[in-house]
Amino acid sequence: MRIPPIDLRPAIDETAPAWRANLDELFRRGQFILGPQLASFEKRFAAWTGSPYVAGVGNGTSAIEICLRAEGITAPHDEVLTTPLTAAFTAVGIRSAGPNVKFADVDPHTLQLDPESVERHWSRSTRALVAVHLYGQPCAVDSLSKWARRKGALFIQDAAQAHGARFKDRPLTAWSTYVTYSFYPTKNLGALGDGGAIATALPRRAKKLLEMRDGGRRGGMVSFGPGINSRLDELQCCYLLAFLTKIDEWNARRAELAALYDLLLQGCDGVRPVSRTPDSVNHLYVIRAHRRDKLKRYLAANGIGAGIHYPVPLHLQPAFASSGQKRGSLPVAERACKEVLSLPLYPHLSRDHVAEVASTVRRFYGA
Numbered sequence: 001m002r003i004p005p006i007d008l009r010p011a012i013d014e015t016a017p018a019w020r021a022n023l024d025e026l027f028r029r030g031q032f033i034l035g036p037q038l039a040s041f042e043k044r045f046a047a048w049t050g051s052p053y054v055a056g057v058g059n060g061t062s063a064i065e066i067c068l069r070a071e072g073i074t075a076p077h078d079e080v081l082t083t084p085l086t087a088a089f090t091a092v093g094i095r096s097a098g099p100n101v102k103f104a105d106v107d108p109h110t111l112q113l114d115p116e117s118v119e120r121h122w123s124r125s126t127r128a129l130v131a132v133h134l135y136g137q138p139c140a141v142d143s144l145s146k147w148a149r150r151k152g153a154l155f156i157q158d159a160a161q162a163h164g165a166r167f168k169d170r171p172l173t174a175w176s177t178y179v180t181y182s183f184y185p186t187k188n189l190g191a192l193g194d195g196g197a198i199a200t201a202l203p204r205r206a207k208k209l210l211e212m213r214d215g216g217r218r219g220g221m222v223s224f225g226p227g228i229n230s231r232l233d234e235l236q237c238c239y240l241l242a243f244l245t246k247i248d249e250w251n252a253r254r255a256e257l258a259a260l261y262d263l264l265l266q267g268c269d270g271v272r273p274v275s276r277t278p279d280s281v282n283h284l285y286v287i288r289a290h291r292r293d294k295l296k297r298y299l300a301a302n303g304i305g306a307g308i309h310y311p312v313p314l315h316l317q318p319a320f321a322s323s324g325q326k327r328g329s330l331p332v333a334e335r336a337c338k339e340v341l342s343l344p345l346y347p348h349l350s351r352d353h354v355a356e357v358a359s360t361v362r363r364f365y366g367a
């Protein structure tokens with residue numbers, strides 16, 4: 001594939017001196033779990049996101065699970081609301097803690113969780129709301145946090161796709177009890193393996209998170225309460241610390257390339273970019289495309305890789321049938337899943353490649 005959907009190698013090469021130095025230090029010290037690289041990464045990631053406290057965890061899925069467990073939202077009769085248009089792992093994290101998952105529909109323009117639908121799907125059993133900043137675009141955080149407060153529900157922001165995003169010029173931790181992150185390799189800030197983090201502004205919650213991720217332990221061999229084993233390891237922190245020095249530059253480059261796509265696809269019948277605001281950190285560049293699957297095959301035949309985020313809404317995936325929500329119940333998300341297509345976007349993609357992708361899309365539609 002001449003233009004793959006994502007290529008991590010240039011970012012790895014560009015930062016090699018920094019992560020090699022971190023690895024040398026790691027091997028010299030020989031502490032591979034809960035060591036100084038993690039402490040340093042937590043501090044720097046907290047400063048960069050404007051979060052008072054950060055706990056590194058094993059991945060973005062268990063980040064969500066830990067938040068719910070920390071609040072005791074673990075009973076099968078508890079319900080947690082989220083969006084059906086996200087990675088399955090958002091709901092997997094919820095289910096892993098124990099509660100049932102329910103879905104509300106998304107807004108037809110932004111494809112983010114629709115606060116009115118959230119209101120409609122609330123029930124007496126709803127204990128928490130997990131809102132996702134899909135594709136890097138902050139969702140309607142203010143209405144959703146207000147709604148959660150009014151209902152006495154826990155509010156979690158799943159920022160797995162939104163490293164560096166703020167809302168109304170404030171850090172995400174200003175808007176909810178917890179903000180969860182994934183460092184899956186393809187994220188804006190990715191490790192070279194699994195990784196995740198939880199950010200919070202609340203010191204007591206922060207302490208609890210550190211305990212929960214390490215089996216309920218407080219730095220010793222005694223477990224004081226419920227916990228799981230989900231720690232961000234030192235090896236991944238060696239890479240994350242190196243990549244963190246470049247993330248502002250990389251996010252700026254994503255924004256530049258996304259704006260170029262907007263410009264080059266303007267007026268192309270059959271294509272509508274999913275709307276974004278300048279707050280987006282442009283994790284993905286997603287269009288809604290007429291005859292989407294044919295377009296995807298046409299791009300592949302021309303050496304261009306594209307992705308679908310996501311092909312099946314979560315309420316229609318067998319794993320989440322316990323939501324009881326059938327086909328037709330969340331029509332906006334169901335339709336979006338048939339139309340969305342993610343065009344290649346990563347910091348080291350060239351402007352010429354963006355132009356080539358856009359012109360291939362235009363050629364498909366005869367534009």
Ligand SMILES: Cc1ncc(COP(=O)(O)O)c(C=O)c1O
Pocket residue numbers: 059060061062086087089090132158160161181182183184194195196
């Ligand atoms: C929105 C969202 N939430 C949660 C996750 C889960 O993260 P991880 O793969 O680190 O468990 C992902 C990653 O796929 C994601 O995109």
